[in-house]
Amino acid sequence: MDDSDKPLPPDELGRRLTEVYDLVGPLYRRAQRSVEQGSAAEGLSVGVRAVLALLHRHGPLTVPQMGRAQAISRQFVQRMVNDAAEHGLVESAPNPAHRRSPLIRLTGEGRAAITAVLDREHALLREVGGGLTAAEVAACVRVLGAMLEGLDHVADD
Amino acid sequence: MDDSDKPLPPDELGRRLTEVYDLVGPLYRRAQRSVEQGSAAEGLSVGVRAVLALLHRHGPLTVPQMGRAQAISRQFVQRMVNDAAEHGLVESAPNPAHRRSPLIRLTGEGRAAITAVLDREHALLREVGGGLTAAEVAACVRVLGAMLEGLDHVADD
Numbered sequence: 001m002d003d004s005d006k007p008l009p010p011d012e013l014g015r016r017l018t019e020v021y022d023l024v025g026p027l028y029r030r031a032q033r034s035v036e037q038g039s040a041a042e043g044l045s046v047g048v049r050a051v052l053a054l055l056h057r058h059g060p061l062t063v064p065q066m067g068r069a070q071a072i073s074r075q076f077v078q079r080m081v082n083d084a085a086e087h088g089l090v091e092s093a094p095n096p097a098h099r100r101s102p103l104i105r106l107t108g109e110g111r112a113a114i115t116a117v118l119d120r121e122h123a124l125l126r127e128v129g130g131g132l133t134a135a136e137v138a139a140c141v142r143v144l145g146a147m148l149e150g151l152d153h154v155a156d157d
Numbered sequence: 158m159d160d161s162d163k164p165l166p167p168d169e170l171g172r173r174l175t176e177v178y179d180l181v182g183p184l185y186r187r188a189q190r191s192v193e194q195g196s197a198a199e200g201l202s203v204g205v206r207a208v209l210a211l212l213h214r215h216g217p218l219t220v221p222q223m224g225r226a227q228a229i230s231r232q233f234v235q236r237m238v239n240d241a242a243e244h245g246l247v248e249s250a251p252n253p254a255h256r257r258s259p260l261i262r263l264t265g266e267g268r269a270a271i272t273a274v275l276d277r278e279h280a281l282l283r284e285v286g287g288g289l290t291a292a293e294v295a296a297c298v299r300v301l302g303a304m305l306e307g308l309d310h311v312a313d314d
Contacts, residue, residue: 003291004292005290005291005292007289007290008289008291010283011283013283013294014279014280014281014282014283016294016295017282017294018275019294019298020297020298021188021278021282022214023301023302024185025185025188025227027305028181029227029228029229030228030305030308031178031181031182031304033228053179069183070182070183072186121175122171124171124308125174125178125307126168126171126174127167128170128303128304128307130302131164132164132170132299132303133161133165134160134163134165134173135161136296136299136300137170137174138173139292139297140177140300141176141177142287142293143293143294143297144177144180144184144297145180145287146289147188147282148183148187149287150282150285
């Protein structure tokens with residue numbers, strides 16, 4: 001029996017999360033590069049890919065909702081949405097909740113493009129080694145989610 | 158008793174790791190923004206901060222070693238190193254192993270600057286909530302490490 005399943009005291013939490021933090025940067029840049037290669041095959045920029053993936057996962061969203069979910073500025077999301085719309089990948093739909101902020105949704109073409117990209121990413125991720133368990137992956141999702149939420153609070157200050 | 162401590166079969170692994178992957182992007186961008194704010198206080202760009210943090214963690218490194226560790230191009234690392242050297246934060250030292258690729262190391266001023274930034278980040282991370290345990294954080298580090306290694310292999314193809 002050890003203390004590994006007890007909540008960490010703040011100082012040790014800070015120290016241990018630095019290890020996580022130090023992996024996020026390199027992982028993001030590596031992933032970004034793989035995504036660039038994959039998306040390039042479909043003719044998608046990384047930004048357009050992010051918008052399409054978000055709509056694929058959540059269904060129709062407004063531009064401000066997408067900005068909050070991805071922690072990027074509304075202006076950047078709007079540019080990506082315009083770019084995607086020009087290529088016929090997304091379209092606007094009336095928003096019953098907010099007349100001034102239309103819902104953005106995938107077109108059939110957009111759905112096909114993002115599905116191809118996500119299938120390729122899935123094929124890549126299923127080859128990850130190390131014999132990872134469901135419990136480990138669930139713990140990872142919980143830790144990253146808590147960090148994201150923690151940093152959100154700071155950003156809101 | 159469930160199967161949560163058994164290695165995941167590849168298809169489910171791919172599916173579950175997508176959840177992790179989907180958190181890495183937003184987390185990176187949020188963290189980047191916090192780092193920008195923190196580093197800005199010390200007058201460091203995000204790139205220079207990454208170089209100094211790497212030298213702080215690993216001791217003296219060559220430019221190619223730093224590029225590999227951070228998954229960024231050698232050219233970009235070299236620009237950051239030049240920038241840091243101009244500000245007196247790093248200096249070159251002879252490399253016994255490779256005459257043509259000097260070791261880069263922190264100056265006293267560089268060490269003070271990066272320590273201040275890391276202290277601030279540590280203070281931020283120690284406030285992360287959710288009652289995270291040591292076992293969860295360790296699992297997260299293991300999962301992210303395996304993903305990074307998996308994507309490395311792809312990039313090496």
